[in-house]
Amino acid sequence: MKTTDDKKFSLSAIAAAVILQCQPALAEYEELPTLVVEGGTMEPGTTALQPGTVGTLDAADLLKRVPGGNVNRNGPLTGIAQFRGLYGDRVAVNVDGMALKNAGPNAMDSRMSAIPSALIRSIKVYRGVTPVSVGLETMGGAVVAESRRAEFTDSETWKPQLFGTFGWSQVNNGLYGGGMAGVANQNYRFHFSASHEDGDNYRYKDNRNLKYTSYDRQTYQAGFGFRRDGHEFGAAYNHKFTGSAGTPSLPMDIRWIRTDTVNADYAWQLSDTVKLKTAMFFQDADHEMTNYHMRNAPTDPARWRQNNTDVVAAGYKAALVWSDIAGGELEVGVDGDLATHNSKVTNPNNAAFFVRLYNDVNRNRYGAYAEWRGEPLERLTVNAGVRYRYTYMDAGKVDGTPARMGMMNPMMRAGTILRDRFNAADRRQDQHDVDIALDFNYRLNDNLNLALGLARKTHAPIYQQRYTWLPLESTGGLADGRVYVGNIGLDSEKSYEAVAGFDLNLPTLGVLQNVYFEPRAFYRYVNDYIQGQAVNPADLGLTPMQWNMFVNMMLPNGCPNNPGGNTTDCTLRWANVDAQLYGVDMQGGFAIGDHWRVDGLMTYTRGEKLSGKDDNLYRIAPLNGRVRLTYSIWDFAFSGEYAGALRQDKVARYNNERKTSDWSVVNLRLQYQPSYQYVQGLKLAFGVDNVFDTKYADHVNGINRVRESRIGVGNRVFNPGRNYYVTLNYTF
Template structure:
């Protein structure tokens, strides 16, 4: 499928994108590509690539995606942010890192997939517009794939050395990073080493310092490839070591994530049939505690450290061949993830709660996808079916744990802990060039998501919620049904010699939408063991995950106009409404409307951009979840870049130029007492920050 690239001018409005939408008549305008490195990509996938400016920013790759129309960031910590796309986030977005799916190591999603994508290692981020195609797996929202830099094959049998390195610094938290890829290649072999190292102290905001917001991350790995004729084989190995990293909206901070990745791949041509296959493995070991990066509890009995592991084996393959006047792709994929979580007190070896023990989550799927012309429309039509199996082992507690959690253990162990579901997805993505300047887009889909292991098996009321970071305690529900979204979208891509616009209207009706609801019909009345345990932990009104019904609809677009040969104005606008259909209420945690505008001056060797981001007040909040409103705000940013010589570029930028104090609606609430942010207050945005980045390529 061909891809569409955004204008480099949106360095102001989308400062990470690299080209204006060039809508070729035979292109599929269904994928946005954020190019981080500015390297040339496969011309068959892109209509045009113009090297662009990436403003220097923090280590959070989610912040890049948040510049796209319809997207925003859920700020849970400098290395723990998630993406919300058209009102959906977390497991509802099909996120991959270098094409690999894997399970998070933490039950509170302290390591969402983009935690494993340092910006210095990313070549590009591919974002499926509207919905993810069936070949990419299930998921209610669009898909995201962060593709790492790679040393490609050469053109001759002569070995060549190649490198792509980035050095960056930022005054917010006095952070710094260095990373990239180096290697050698000829027309048959390629070999590479990659790595990055990042660190930063606590982040400043206009009111002081956000306590416990420091970070450490180290990544290193190697890759090789072999090509013979029309067959290509690859092997990639990578290890990530996240050190002491703060998570102020959570009850604990990261002590470590030690994660290993391995992936082998094949692609080739068999008499006109294109075949791909892959097998991958990920192993996450995680520890978090409540005393290293925040004031320790006053009593030794309140010290907590949670130890979690997750191992994922995934694989799949497909074959693409000509059929029915177009191209037919048939494939299969699957994954198995195993999880364990133990909550301990380092001061008491007998205090342990094996709260999520021997969890196994399996998915096996098959799909068919046809691309071709139907009644004058270019189309991508897909079907997939997935079989899901979830199973939990018996829970247990140590002898120092109070009696009431022991009662919950016995009740949980007496339940049927093996669950099975089947989901069916169907996607029709259509586009039709009307003339040389306009392409119409339509999408109709049925998309699904199976419940996660915390949503199903969390018997102990804790704040583990898949990253909501809202201070509530949650318990799971074994009777949850998979979510099913019915989707309709319409849009157009228009461009002329001096302007472009890409508006999209969308509507999603979600049956069995999973959300936290009051544990029983008498919230605040502590009359069940779950409520008693939750009250002991400071929350007398626990929530349970339940199937509800929801709808999400809205409009987003990006646009731009050339004012002269050297000046252009670009922007994005996003608006989404989330509503419950089963009761009269708003959907919990939906981003407010926003508008990003920027003015860019371009010259032969440099460019400068003045950017304004306006975010509206969010007063359409969930009463059922006691969600607080947030005021609107306006930020001003300034960026510039210079090409010093071929292969060497320098970028500089100032975020929040006027040091404005603001709160993002999707940010979590502070739980760190050693901070200039009050306990229970919504975390503030970063204050004025200067960033620099040097890029070396050859």
């Protein structure tokens, strides 16, 4: 990894390297509708990540290897998916067929962490318009992750299937281990998998300790499958337990998270041309977080806080697929999910103190869709779909000590008014939305494929945006250090999107072989985009004096984003505005001879608020990219990677977002994969990330909320320093 003060390599080197790769591509290459991130070497049309390249960080870091992808990181296990400037719940994350819910209101158990990196089988990201069949809400794209399991074979003989992995990371003394043991034949499969991860606080430049970045997590999964005579059924149970884990960009740290899920799927080949597909899942998760068990407890015992949350969710999907409709495949289906959230804040030093922040909050989605995939004209493939979605949201009545104190303390009177207005309001909200997606791919010749996607996508408000009745940092992981008040009457976001590009693949170009270049340009206009706006106390039934007194009581230490600033400027209310996002992302590569290969990617995204005063959208990554040079000989592969980002000065004023400097880092890796019989499944790697121990902060990192840290409160959290690591994988 790198930054600006050490070994400063200009990011223009990345631009030059990637542009040089922008040559035509392979004749044999088959256009893939998705971009796949998985273990292995880079191949045309895919961005591949060697297992262990990111040390012991969670699976979210794989998205940094995807053009347009990034990670909003709030802690070592809290990485939130970002794609082309949209993040959080706007990006659909499908894990083994499940639309999982976060157990807590700040996404500490982010959906990208549902499968530990040790047990990831594949991750898929759609670079074009995401098909409507992929998920209920895909305005920001979709990430489809699958865990390792036993696979059916082609014979009646039972065969074992084994996988094991181990890794060590020096920068935080981190260890991970995992494995999958299974047995299968052509009709049955059974598997069991488990993993363990733990690490201390990581270190950055000059071996400085970044407090409260340690973590501990275990997962267990058991599953089976059956197929015969056109029927196929599979089911799995997964248990994940996260122990103490730091989230320095949030007001509390994880004490524990317990998540249990069950998922099942069934397919029936009704005839040669008709197939029925069904799936379901159930999720039960509990979560406890505090501001005292990891970080130094507040000196005032009255400021200690513990938040206990839970979510119960379930989902379903059923679809019929006709494989011969107008020369293509037609899929018609229904799907939905239901979730109930609760949150109660307490103080272990005062049994009388409580805040019922969320009480029986429901967010239920019901959808129906139709999608056709085919080739209406020679060389032209089309994916066209339409989806209807009904979103039902409601919440129970709330209460809390800050509201009860208002009866006796005029300075807290606003708390009483906020509670009573919320409880008297019509909290039920019904949203009816329609999504349309069109994706065109035209094969101009054997080497060039043209791509165009057009879409109207929608996203209903999340429960935190509607039902946060007190000004609190409960934002779904926004981590901007500001406090927000909900807005029950929010409208759904409506996005109008266009994506265009081409895939150029050439078997040879002069001395180069396997050349590929795949750029995409996109534009998205979002009507009713949801973000925070300055609070008008009258909209909350309060006078300016009541509001100011209450906010000062709620934030006795000032604004976390700006400790010396005005606390009333720190409070925002969710509102609908208009916004636009646009940019370019690309990937490319080529081989030279039998041993050398170059691969790279680059991403540029711009986000702007269009309503009211002109402003930039929050937490948008600047121009960034990476280039990797690989030399392979015999059973060895050595790679050097250069990654970096430009300065980000287009920041959001409404969030008091701070500018970040440009940075660049160098990563090295040596991999040994023996070709000898009996050990062909072995893969051993040694690596060094951030070779020059550069001190830097990625712009999409969260800001620091820990007062006793070396990093000032409100400053962006630094990335890890130089890291030596070892990984070992074995597949049998």
